[in-house]
Amino acid sequence: MSTVNLNYGKLKDSYLFAKIAERVNAYSQMYPEKKILRLGIGDVTQPLCPSVIEALHEAVEDQSRAESFHGYMPECGYGPLRSAIAEYYRRRNVELNSHEVFISSGASDELGDLLHLFDRNLDAVLLEPAYPAYADANIMEGRTIHFIETSEINGFTPEPPAEALTALIYICSPNNPTGAVFSKERLKQWVDYANRTGSVILFDAAYEAFITEDDIPGSIFEIDGARTCAIEISSLSKTAGFTGTRCGYTVIPRELVRDGSSLNKMWIRNRTTRTNGVSYILQ
Amino acid sequence: MSTVNLNYGKLKDSYLFAKIAERVNAYSQMYPEKKILRLGIGDVTQPLCPSVIEALHEAVEDQSRAESFHGYMPECGYGPLRSAIAEYYRRRNVELNSHEVFISSGASDELGDLLHLFDRNLDAVLLEPAYPAYADANIMEGRTIHFIETSEINGFTPEPPAEALTALIYICSPNNPTGAVFSKERLKQWVDYANRTGSVILFDAAYEAFITEDDIPGSIFEIDGARTCAIEISSLSKTAGFTGTRCGYTVIPRELVRDGSSLNKMWIRNRTTRTNGVSYILQ
Numbered sequence: 001m002s003t004v005n006l007n008y009g010k011l012k013d014s015y016l017f018a019k020i021a022e023r024v025n026a027y028s029q030m031y032p033e034k035k036i037l038r039l040g041i042g043d044v045t046q047p048l049c050p051s052v053i054e055a056l057h058e059a060v061e062d063q064s065r066a067e068s069f070h071g072y073m074p075e076c077g078y079g080p081l082r083s084a085i086a087e088y089y090r091r092r093n094v095e096l097n098s099h100e101v102f103i104s105s106g107a108s109d110e111l112g113d114l115l116h117l118f119d120r121n122l123d124a125v126l127l128e129p130a131y132p133a134y135a136d137a138n139i140m141e142g143r144t145i146h147f148i149e150t151s152e153i154n155g156f157t158p159e160p161p162a163e164a165l166t167a168l169i170y171i172c173s174p175n176n177p178t179g180a181v182f183s184k185e186r187l188k189q190w191v192d193y194a195n196r197t198g199s200v201i202l203f204d205a206a207y208e209a210f211i212t213e214d215d216i217p218g219s220i221f222e223i224d225g226a227r228t229c230a231i232e233i234s235s236l237s238k239t240a241g242f243t244g245t246r247c248g249y250t251v252i253p254r255e256l257v258r259d260g261s262s263l264n265k266m267w268i269r270n271r272t273t274r275t276n277g278v279s280y281i282l283q
Numbered sequence: 284m285s286t287v288n289l290n291y292g293k294l295k296d297s298y299l300f301a302k303i304a305e306r307v308n309a310y311s312q313m314y315p316e317k318k319i320l321r322l323g324i325g326d327v328t329q330p331l332c333p334s335v336i337e338a339l340h341e342a343v344e345d346q347s348r349a350e351s352f353h354g355y356m357p358e359c360g361y362g363p364l365r366s367a368i369a370e371y372y373r374r375r376n377v378e379l380n381s382h383e384v385f386i387s388s389g390a391s392d393e394l395g396d397l398l399h400l401f402d403r404n405l406d407a408v409l410l411e412p413a414y415p416a417y418a419d420a421n422i423m424e425g426r427t428i429h430f431i432e433t434s435e436i437n438g439f440t441p442e443p444p445a446e447a448l449t450a451l452i453y454i455c456s457p458n459n460p461t462g463a464v465f466s467k468e469r470l471k472q473w474v475d476y477a478n479r480t481g482s483v484i485l486f487d488a489a490y491e492a493f494i495t496e497d498d499i500p501g502s503i504f505e506i507d508g509a510r511t512c513a514i515e516i517s518s519l520s521k522t523a524g525f526t527g528t529r530c531g532y533t534v535i536p537r538e539l540v541r542d543g544s545s546l547n548k549m550w551i552r553n554r555t556t557r558t559n560g561v562s563y564i565l566q
Contacts, residue, residue: 001402001404001405001449002402003405003449003481003542004400004402004541004542004549005399005400005403005549006402006544008400008544008553011552017555018555043354043355044352044355047349047352048346048347048352050347053346053347056346056564057340060336060339060343063330063331063339063528064330064331064333064336065330066329066330069329069330071327071328072326108558108559109557109558109559111557112556112557112558117287117288117291118287119285119286119287119288119289120288121284122284133556133557136556137556137557140552166284166286198286200286245346245562245564246559246560246562258286258287259285259286259287259289261291263287266287266291269291269294270423272300272301273395273416273420274392274394274396274416275388275395276391276529277529279529279562281339281564281565282562
């Protein structure tokens, strides 16, 4: 019997971005005068915008006075913020109950944490190239991964596979790193595939704020049938200068049921057991 | 094959504190005039202290200007904070490398997340009564739990079991909820037991700040041999009015190795893959 999770041994030596950072550091120490164009994970270059700064100061002030102080936050998120996000979806004609919106410590953290809901024998489907944490987080749990290559031929938004796989399917649109966006028609094919096979789509909508066209889906829940097969992970980072502040959200519809279990209820149970919520100041 | 993690089905209907909150709400709606003494999870009643408020405002100001702005934090924690915590251990004559200190979103979150390092077939040992999340987080991963009852007879700090179990052993000292503290001698017995059996102790030191006596261990690393068998989870909540702000720390010594794997390195790999770090403002 093993003590540690031996799946970690299946990972490459180090996470891609950690490796890049290490090499960049070594190079810049050897050649301090050289200017380096960083095309790796990137970082934010602009400070937070004035309205965010003002709101953060106000929240800190709230915490300084007994009458406005908030202690532990509800584990699934602060009610007014959950409602505000449900309201934000209405502009796309997506109706959500605020209890389907969960406040997270950001999309990256959530993409790993959500895997806890799924059986470790469930396969994963990844459209490559993809955010490298998708693969690594699944390798660390011992899952088999099916990679589907995307390219100019399929506009980087491929059709579902011919084979009927029951799997965790990752779709990121607008895509990191290609920038490709799924049309409603193409996304509908994946939703139908997931419903037919009992798969669950993890829809990474972190870059949703960059969509300006009305006919491009900014949420998978604009597609009929998505409420029975999809979880949407999103971010507050990419809109108004909030990156690195570590607050995002996840939508798990109440109709999403597998093996007789409601994934919405399972996530409530996970959050109430495993976290004490996101800091009031950030929410 | 199942799609979801069926271990969730082994949990009781709801997490203890969620259940209490639900019943308290129902009762107070029925009898709004009744005063309720809440002896459940509790919440903070005092605002954050002035020095914390001042530091939070300063950090928010840093984020408003390009020259002082911090983007993504290092996933394992901000260097100066990791060093400051290592320094804090020196007052107890515990020598730590700052790379053995990991900044977390608080002890509760960390106690769940750390389980990812361990094989799901590894058993857990719990000293009852205990923080209920210990049991639930392990049930959710399908682990077998051995409960050891504590009582007045063993001063709520029992000896290790006679049976040689290789397991994840939870020790919380000062204890939540009993308030009992492990003496150095008793803790040494558990450290020796863990080293002999290849077990790993998860030492929950969240209430360490309440220790005033010099001869009571505030860290398991005051005990000889702990560096090869223990992880310490701690909190910044219980000292200077910081509760709910969601920042804590974990110590994983470099000598802690199981199945040929360094748990310190595994945790670095976990953090760099699965989080984007704790917000600069909170650190």
